[in-house]
Amino acid sequence: MSQALRRLRGVDKISESNIAEALAEVRTALLSADVHFRVAREFCERVREACLGQAVLASVTPGQQAVKIIHDELVKLLGAGTQELSPVRPLCVMMVGLHGSGKTTSSAKLAKFLTKRGNYKPCLVACDIYRPAAIDQLETLAGTVGAKFYCERDCKDVPAIAERGLKFALENFCDLVIFDTAGRLQIDEALIDEIKRLRERVAMQEVLLVADAALGQEAVNVAKRFHEAVNLTGLVMTKLDGDARGGAALSMKTITGVPVKFMGTGEKVEDFDFFHADRMAQRILGMGDVVSLVEKAQENIDAAEAARLAAKMKKADFDLEDFLAQLRQMKKMGPLGGIVKMLPGMSGVEVGEKEEKKMVRTEAIILSMTREERAKPEILNGSRRARIAAGSGTKVADVNALIKQFSQMRQMMKMLKGGKAKNIMRSLGAMRGNAGGNPFGRGRFF
Ligand SMILES: Nc1nc2c(ncn2[C@@H]2O[C@H](COP(=O)(O)OP(=O)(O)OP(=O)(O)O)[C@@H](O)[C@H]2O)c(=O)[nH]1
Ligand SMILES: [Mg+2]
Known part of the structure; x- marks a missing residue:
């Protein structure tokens, strides 16, 4: 499915030619979900008709819009007819x-x-x-x-x-x-x-x-x-x-x-x-609900703020204050687990209470710093770190870990600016603290 949608990226109108390939991929996805080949073919035909000529909305990509159409068609098909049993008694x-x-x-x-x-x-x-x-x-x-x-x-x-x-x-x-x-x-x-x-x-x-x-x-x-x-x-x-x-x-x-x-x-x-048709549709498609992620993100994230942070990241003068702002935006989007599940390919990733707690702890540590400390983490000496740990109810080791991770992240941004791809990959590995696999598993920030 992800591959199918990649083909639709960058087009501004869904047309006969650009949808044909994508639909072929959708068909493959359905077949691999054990859908009968005739059913898959008929379904793709329905989706094609529903997609054709639809102008792509400004706020979502054509790919995301196509997912929504495919999803809605599936729900319509699966959910048609009443679930109610006959009311006759006995x-x-x-x-x-x-x-x-x-x-x-x-x-x-x-x-x-x-x-x-x-x-x-x-x-x-x-x-x-x-x-x-x-x-x-x-x-x-x-x-x-x-x-x-x-x-x-x-x-x-x-x-x-x-x-x-x-x-x-x-x-x-x-x-x-x-x-x-x-x-x-x-x-x-x-x-x-x-x-x-x-x-x-x-x-x-x-x-x-x-x-x-x-x-x-x-x-x-x-x-x-x-x-x-x-x-x-x-x-x-x-x-x-x-x-x-x-x-x-x-x-x-x-x-x-x-x-x-x-x-x-x-x-x-x-x-x-x-029977829940929407749950079933998502299961068959094998991907999270991209569109609702987009909707959720648009509702909650202040676009201007996000742009400001992105610009700072690019310039590599992202400080702990910015990091705190980013954490808070993520929190506004609701429980982390729910968001991660909505991302394609991440439905199997578990972000549980442990990770949520880490996020709260990270926030507490940053909040216990002075503004100056947040802007210039390099001034954080031993006694400042001890004070922050006491203030946030954490251990000095937690504070140290956060600062170390943060400076690695900053390092990486600098390299991004310089375009040294190899070094970036190396730092990424170090920052995640785990080689591949679940990116949230042992991440230290949350
Ligand atoms: N995990 C899981 N197991 C189920 C579910 N429904 C049934 N099973 C298991 O499937 C096995 C077969 O279930 P039965 O209810 O005996 O199936 P049956 O259709 O009556 O089987 P026969 O009478 O031999 O034809 C049992 O071990 C059930 O526990 C389900 O929704 N989830
Ligand atoms: Mg039986």
């Missing part, structure tokens, strides 16, 4: 899907989730009769989430079990009945036939296809087959806590038109939520 929900996709876990999660939100009284019905362990698993989960439970351990007639399960639920005043069905490694006719008969026998308001986010290119066939057979009303994407980029969500949604209603985000019964 509400019957059938869970279907491939083997191991998370049907049983999601049945319990859904019971818990809806009970909390909709004040339902849930009952779980075991319709996976092929492994005794499957029944035990659902029974345990029902206990965990406080749902009624129905099973028949020696009956092999699934539709009949479901029908009696519904009767049991109603007799127990339950108004949410979730039927957990069996999965298969591949979709086979017997499985499809069984859930078809089940659906005919018990009137289901909701039929949810549970799909692992890591499902790759075959997601399209799986969704199509299940939808043709049992007329799905929603999708549940599971294991979104894993590494998968989740292109399956886009593929399935596009092919069937069935809305994604829920997402599973962990192994615990409370790791379940309504």
